[in-house]
Amino acid sequence: MTSWVTDPAFARDQPFGPQTLPYGVIDVGSDTDGPRVAVRLGDHALPLRSVAHDLGDLAGLVSGPSLDPLLAATRAEWSELRARLVALVSQPSTPTGATLVPLRDVRMALPFTVGDYVDFYSSRHHAENVGRIMRPDSDPLLPNWTHLPVGYHGRSGTVVVSGTGIERPHGQRRGSSGPHFGPSGRLDIEAEVGFVCGGPVARRVPTSAVAEHIFGVVLVNDWSARDIQGWEYQPLGPFLGKSFATSVSAWITPLDALAEARVPVPAVDHPRVPYLVEDTPGGLDLRLAVEWNGTVVSRPRFADMSYSCAQQLAHMTVNGATVRPGDLFASGTVSGPEPAQRGCFLELSWGGQEEITLADGVTRTFLEDGDEVVITATAPGEDGAVVGIAPVRGRVLPAVDL
Structure with missing residues (x-):
């Protein structure tokens, strides 16, 4: 049957056809x-x-x-x-x-009022790469990483809708004779997938109940000031290097639209703690692309993530913490095993040591003022359809004078 919607982009082989409806x-x-x-x-x-x-x-x-x-x-x-x-x-x-x-x-x-915001760290490839860059003489993975989804509480008040300009943040940075203060010189992105929560307020949500408490999916850019982060993150973790801005898609793709994209998460070589065991596959086959000033520099696969959204939500609430409508949690940087699948510029430039050449011949390691980053994603739908996750876009604005 022919639809009354005549937009040629409203088709099953296009990301935002009748199979998506974000x-x-x-x-x-x-x-x-x-x-x-x-x-x-x-x-x-x-x-x-x-x-x-x-x-x-x-x-x-x-x-x-x-x-x-x-x-x-x-x-x-x-x-x-x-x-x-x-x-x-x-x-x-x-x-x-x-x-x-x-x-x-x-x-x-911004389509909803953001409640609590949690950001996870669930890509083994990302965690190992960052460990090798930041701690080259140590084991890249800390002992707890394969046993629980590592995460931190973010600042929900700085979550912004796609298209919002991102002002370069100020902060302390490591110097040879003590900290320096000023605008970040190593501004980065992290390509992530976010989950918008809904349903009744609940505590201790089992993996089997994830569909009752996750309404839909967005893309997330967790903007990161690596020089600020590198000075402050020990011993308590991310703070000012992360809290200045987090961009999310303007459209939320319902979880129901992703029924055909379910895949198991990669296996581990030890038993899961019981509350993290899944009866049905909880991973998602999402294919991301990261564009830097119009050049695709990375194509990460969300299917490579080591923890599913169900495991993350179960872990987030197992201590009695609540999940409420409007809460948002993000997957952590999505990275794959290949260099062209790295989901942040810290990895792509290997800590700033390797330049990235864009289509116009310009080279980069970290973001310059005026740079624009767009993250997109699609998933397989029923009978060959393509399901879209709306893009998240942001352009870097100069730091303000303090």
Whole structure:
């Protein structure tokens, strides 16, 4: 059956066809409606307020200025709303009141209120590379790494939507005779996958209940000031080198859209602690790409990650900590075994020792002012379809004068 949506990018072989239907919040400056929830259909947005009558008793979840009410709903309601939207966009006639807005005409807003934010460190390849760079005379992996998903609590107030400019941060850096203070000279990115939480407030979430508490998936750029981080991170870990900005996709791909992308996480050579055991594969076959000023410099694979989102959520809550609607956690840098699969510039430049040549002939080790980084990802869908994870984009702005 032919859909009423005629956008050529709304197709099963395109990332944002009917198999994906990600949610976001748009603001069209030419009208007075303000921010409103929408789904992405190819290169257009469908404001859901305009088709509320077709969504029935679930319309109230997506009629406001953010996704907060939807995140506070249940897995059954998320799945039912998605089923109604699939039927709506698949019908041949345009629904009454439905209006498609070109993405070029909208400003994207951060789609939900970010609660707690946790960032993990779950790529063995990344952890080993960083260990070799930072601790060349020691074992690259610390003894706990293969037994638990290492992570830290981040600063949710500095999570920003894709497209937001990233101001170069100030901080202390190691010097030959003591610390220096000033703008970071080794500004980096980390290509990560983020998980947006929802459902009822819960504690001690087992791996089997992950679908009840993860609404969807975004891409994350964990901007990192490596010189600030290198001076401050011992003995307590990341702080000012990480907390100045974290960028996330403007559109959230529902977890339901990734059913065909499930894969097992890589095996370990020892038994998992019982609360980290999974009955069904919890990994995801996501293929990422990192563009630096338009040049693809890396293609990491999320299937290489050593811990799944279910294991991360189980670990995050096993001590009695809560998970709430709007909480966000990120996977940690996604890196693979090959040099062209490294998900941060610290690895790609091997600590600044090896220059990276971009398509225009310019060389880089870390980010310069004006540089733009775009991270994209896709996943396999049903019957050969392509499921998209919305890109996360950011451009480096000069440091402010202090």
